[in-house]
Amino acid sequence: MTKYKLEYIWLDGYTPTPNLRGKTQIKEYGSFPTLEDLPLWGFDGSSTMQAEGSSSDCVLKPVRVFPDAARKDGALVLCEVMMPDGETPHPTNKRATILDDDGAWFGFEQEYFFYKDGRPLGFPADGYPAPQGKYYTGVGYAQVGSISREIVEEHLDLCLAAGINHEGINAEVAKGQWEFQIFGKGSKKAADEMWMARYLLERLTEKYGVDVEYHCKPLGDTDWNGSGMHANFSTTYLREVGGEPYFLALMDAFEAACADHIAVYGPDNHMRLTGKHETQAIDQFSWGIADRGASIRVPHSFPRNGYKGYLEDRRPNSQGDPYQIASQILKTVASVDTAKASAAA
Structure with a gap:
């Protein structure tokens, strides 16, 4: 088993242009993790313009994973921001609702x-x-x-x-x-x-x-x-x-x-x-x-x-x-x- 450095990356709630955010967690896997291997992970949305301090939980849902050549055993985990239920897209989560077409x-x-x-x-x-x-x-x-x-x-x-x-x-x-x-x-x-x-x-x-x-x-x-x-x-x-x-x-x-x-x-x-x-x-x-x-x-x-x-x-x-x-x-x-x-x- 290898301890992988997983950098969870998301877009915050600043307007008119969101900022990139990232934090790391360590997980053990037998090989480079697939998207299905990666868990949801919470963060403090009151610090990113995505929640009030009285109810600050937001959830990161992995949607893409990439090798991170800058880190030994590193992975870059692109995430969508979800509401605390982990299923409902957060209002700042533009990716979840855009039109998509593989032919475009x-x-x-x-x-x-x-x-x-x-x-x-x-x-x-x-x-x-x-x-x-x-x-x-x-x-x-x-x-x-x-x-x-x-x-x-x-x-x-x-x-x-x-x-x-x-x-x-x-x-x-x-x-x-x-x-x-x-x-x-x-x-x-x-x-x-x-x-x-x-x-x-x-x-x-x-x-x-x-x-x-x-x-x-x-x-x-x-x-x-x-x-x-x-x-x-x-x-x-x-x-x-x-x-x-x-x-x-x-x-x-x-x-x-x-x-x-x-x-x-x-x-x-x-x-x-x-x-x-x-x-x-x-x-x-x-x-x-x-x-x-x-x-x-x-x-x-x-x-x-x-x-x-x-x-x-x-x-x-x-x-x-x-x-x-x-x-x-x-x-x-x-x-x-x-x-x-x-x-x-």
Whole structure:
């Protein structure tokens, strides 16, 4: 028997953006534990904005388990938060109620800044570094500094060791800004792995003495880049059938649901979606081929392939909850699919 270090990880009740939480328990198993092996576990919800002090019990229900390469005999246990009965989803548990479909594929592009001493890593104590231009996909100390690449490379290895479908990294447009990409089949699977990748990055920065800043426009009303979490998505129908009439109906539905999407695409998005710097204004909707200023961008191959393939929603920001983002996208797609089915009946 081996004593495993089980890190139970969950999302707290803070708004508008939940925080990741984690605590460890030790259990003995004959081999790496399966999900069925893992018990429910309680925590004090009054300390996480999920309960009152007079009735503070909340319950963690394991839903995914991953190897933890940073610990000997470690496991990362992603949990949903439940009410004290262990069966009823807590009101803050968004994962339990989202739309899910294994045929819906999502690829999230997570942008973020490394911060130290209240400013992006690599910024001077006063003023700004050299203008943006050389930092994107940059190489060398002047572009990426001394420890950023160490962190992102170690983060990549931790994600791959955990079985997370991490698909790549790159330095981004602003000094101290980076991006990683996560892909998953099914909204829950993709969002689970994004949250776990965020957890591993945040935990890793403890070792390096830096912070991760997810705010979508941390440098305010300046020409410095904001941070998004572009959501690339497709459904079985989009990949296999598609067609221009269907695509145009889908874009009409996305335009009609613009406010519903913006509501869950991350806080302070008005600071980022200004209509400048290759973004569409927050209160407008557009789509375009290879257009970085569109709300939804499609690649050149999409129309050439009969309007089949994937779409990129460029509006979600770096603080967004991928569970809610994926679910809202599926709701809008479902409205078109339902109308199409009714018309065919």
